[in-house]
Amino acid sequence: MTQKNYDAIIIGAGIIGAAIGYEMAKKGRRSLNIDMLPAAGYGSTSNSCAIIRLYYSTLDGCAMAYDGYNYWKNWQTYLQAPKEEELVKFHECGTLLMKTQQNGGLKKQMAQLDALDISYEHWSVEKIMQRYPFYDMANFHPAKPMNDEDFGKPTGGRVQGAIFCQKGGYISDPQFATRNLQLATERVGGEFLFNSRVAEIPTENGVVQGVVLKDGTRINAPVVINVAGPHSQKTNAMVGAEIDMKITTSALRQEVTHLPAPEGVDYSAFATVVSDSDIAVYSRPEIGSNILIGSEDPECDKHIIVDPDNYDKNFTDQWTVQAMRMGQRIPTLGVSNKPMGCVDLYDVTEDWLPIYDKSCIEGYYMACGSSGNQFKNAAVAAKAMVGLIEHCEAGGDHDNQPFKYQLETVDHKINMGTFSRLREINQDSSFSVLG
Ligand SMILES: Cc1cc2nc3c(=O)[nH]c(=O)nc-3n(C[C@H](O)[C@H](O)[C@H](O)COP(=O)(O)OP(=O)(O)OC[C@H]3O[C@@H](n4cnc5c(N)ncnc54)[C@H](O)[C@@H]3O)c2cc1C
DSSP: OOEESSSSSEEOOOOOOOHHHHHHHTTTOOOOOOSSSSSTTGGGGOOOOOOOOOSSHHHHHHHHHHHHHHHTTTHHHHHHHTTSSOOHHHHHHHEEEEOOTTGGHHHHHHHHHHHHTTOOOOHHHHHHHHHOTTTBBOOOOOOOOOOOOTOOOOSSSHHHHHEESSSSSSEHHHHHHHHHHHHEEEEEEEEEESSEEEEEEOOTTEOOOEEEETOOEEESSSSEEOOOOHHHHHHEEEHHHHGOOSSEEEEEEEEEEEEEETTOOOOHHHEEEEETTTTTTTEEEEETTTEEEEEEEOOOSOOOOEETTOOOOOOHHHHHHHHHHHHOTTOOOOOOOEEEEEEEEEEOTSSSEEEEEEEEBTEEEEEEOOOOOOGGHHHHHHHHHHHHHHHHTTTTOTTSOEEEEEOSSSOEEEEEEGGGGOOOOTTTTSTTTTT
């Protein structure tokens, strides 16, 4: 059974998949996003902490995040949305980044921010405590597992201070943001197909032909893009695209802890996003005066790679250890016996940087390996991907002469070879969710 033909099929309708659909459709391409779930953004995007921050450990990473921020800041304009349309809210509470032994006092990150003229303030410990009077600023580094007898004991001295970047915050409803993108895409002619699982990706003489759904429906297109999130490895395996990949992707299980703020504290009224590598967690305000807490992936914690179709969705010790580590900084924090939060998957690469690339199969592309840190970049990643696809479809040899993408709102060109599947592991990375 063959359905219509399209110019491009996008496997996945998460935040990045939907943004690629939007950029394709804006260019007049007949695009189709296919997702096995019932609605846009219902996959890993729905449980994203959706933090928008500008600091990364590489210059390209930082520049992309700055460009990405500008689209969130001007979301209505970016979506070309009518005034009456309800859009997701960008809570621009700013981001506080602790200067710790773990991150070398932030020298690398400050150099990137300076190079891009992104303003930030230096906060002393006293200034941090004016904003967070209930903080204990003792050092706890290095992070330890809960069964270590020294867990939770201060290790001497205090955190050196922090930098505060006003540009940044979070999106409280990442699934709704994706729905905004879906509507924008449909307005410019792009289409979505839900409850439909791609089961095969046929090729002829090394050239992709389209996809075949689980019910046998075949949909043809000369371009197919893998934006399948934690299913990206399975998707690449369907078409044999994994054979030349030096950087690969895997589904990494992650838990996010939500805890009520200490009694009497209206947390969302003043709190910022906080990245605190001394206690190995990041946090942000969450609706209902809760604190959302995620892991900064310290070496002592096990990485659990799973089958994205079959993994444990219950909270484990990861939930508890994150709560206890936050409790080191906020001694008055209560740990609830009714765990709240979520369990989901990162699509992680060896160096925690994404893959935005072509593949060894003609017409088959991938925007995957987002490693828990690419929600913020959805719009810019989509524009860069569409540029890369146009370049390759016009005969460009991206593997040998990498396509360069000029950011639209920041004076910086991204060498897309940085995100190649053929790259060496990028040693500048933080090798964590911080990218
Ligand atoms: C817990 C958590 C916290 C995070 N926090 C942040 C953060 O604070 N800031 C940040 O920038 N990023 C964060 N991220 C990362 C960010 O959320 C992801 O990078 C982003 O959501 C990925 O979007 P996507 O469109 O690539 O993938 P997804 O949202 O995973 O979408 C992929 C879609 O593909 C579909 N699919 C897969 N296989 C098939 C198939 N065979 N057929 C049909 N459909 C298929 C799935 O159903 C899914 O809907 C976080 C991620 C997680 C999990």
